[in-house]
Amino acid sequence: MRASSDAYGYIYKLRSLYIPRTPSAALQAASADILPIEAFTYKSTALNPILKKPYNLDEIEWLLAKKDRDLETDLILKTVLSEISRYEDKEVALFAAESLNALEKEYNNRLISLKDRIKETGNPEDRSKAAEMYYQMARLNEDESTLSNFYMREAYLLLTAMENENVSLDSDRLLMIRVLLHLKLFDQAEQLLPDHKESRLLRMEIAYARKDMEKVTGIIEEIGDDEDRSTMEKQILDFWTGGHD
Numbered sequence: 461m462r463a464s465s466d467a468y469g470y471i472y473k474l475r476s477l478y479i480p481r482t483p484s485a486a487l488q489a490a491s492a493d494i495l496p497i498e499a500f501t502y503k504s505t506a507l508n509p510i511l512k513k514p515y516n517l518d519e520i521e522w523l524l525a526k527k528d529r530d531l532e533t534d535l536i537l538k539t540v541l542s543e544i545s546r547y548e549d550k551e552v553a554l555f556a557a558e559s560l561n562a563l564e565k566e567y568n569n570r571l572i573s574l575k576d577r578i579k580e581t582g583n584p585e586d587r588s589k590a591a592e593m594y595y596q597m598a599r600l601n602e603d604e605s606t607l608s609n610f611y612m613r614e615a616y617l618l619l620t621a622m623e624n625e626n627v628s629l630d631s632d633r634l635l636m637i638r639v640l641l642h643l644k645l646f647d648q649a650e651q652l653l654p655d656h657k658e659s660r661l662l663r664m665e666i667a668y669a670r671k672d673m674e675k676v677t678g679i680i681e682e683i684g685d686d687e688d689r690s691t692m693e694k695q696i697l698d699f700w701t702g703g704h705d
Contacts, residue, residue, distance in 0.1 A: 515540055517555065524559055531596050534563065538600055567597050584627040591618040591632065595639055608642075615639050637662060646670050657686065661693060 523529065523537060538560070545556035574590040577583065598611035619636045622628045628636075633652060640649035646666055653659045653666075660679055667675035680700050683693045 515544055517552070520559065524562065531599060534596075534600060537563065542603070563600075567593065567600065571597070584622060584629075587618060587622055587627075588629065588632050588635075591615045591622075591635060594618065595635060595642075598642065612639055612643050616643065641666060641669055644669070658690075661696065664696070 520537065520540065523533060529537075541556045541560045541563070543556075545553050545560060547553045547556070571590065571593045574586050574593060577586045578590060592615075594611045594615035598608045598615065601608045601611065615635070616639050619628070619632055619639065622632055623636070637649045637652050640646075640652070646669065649666055650663070653662055660683060664676055664679040667673075667679065680697065683689050683697050684701070686693075689697065
């Protein structure tokens with residue numbers, strides 16, 4: 461592999477050189493001395509906002525290859541891939557369809573692995589992870605209400621069983637509140653909320669989901685009157701009031 465005398469020069473010569481579509485293509489080009497090794501480095505690290513149109517397929521492919529994606533990233537990926545899977549360009553549409561299948565398979569494989577471990581040991585930690593996985597799969601399938609509700613109910617049943625066995629953690633109870641919120645079981649969700657100010661944002665989220673704007677406004681005022689508000693509460697307050705303390 462050859463290295464450029466100016467490691468950053470490649471970025472400025474993009475239009476005069478072969479432009480690889482993916483990091484793997486960049487690595488192959490560098491191995492064949494078609495491009496400097498910096499091409500692979502650039503292609504592997506350069507990021508563009510994924511929701512920016514026209515969509516960057518290289519960015520999408522790079523994100524799909526990452527093993528540490530969070531749910532919010534996958535929700536964005538699902539939205540973008542679902543849209544481009546309907547493109548008239550058959551090659552692009554096929555890429556999107558295959559990527560959606562790969563994303564779904566990734567979650568299914570994680571869940572199957574957790575369920576196998578639960579059968580062997582019944583480890584509460586694995587059960588917590590499985591409930592979280594059901595919840596994430598429900599979120600990813602919100603465009604298919606029947607499937608989404610099925611996954612939410614599976615999460616609910618698993619979390620309820622753990623609560624009945626007294627093996628639930630605080631994180632499990634928080635997840636239960638979010639599951640109930642998505643199932644629109646607002647009264648049950650509120651009953652699980654601890655009676656202290658740390659639950660304000662969750663109370664606000666439930667009130668917003670119920671379209672109870674009077675209660676939302678009341679909580680915003682409560683946060684505004686509290687000088688000892690959290691960083692997240694300050695961000696929420698700034699968003700709703702358009703102000704900055």
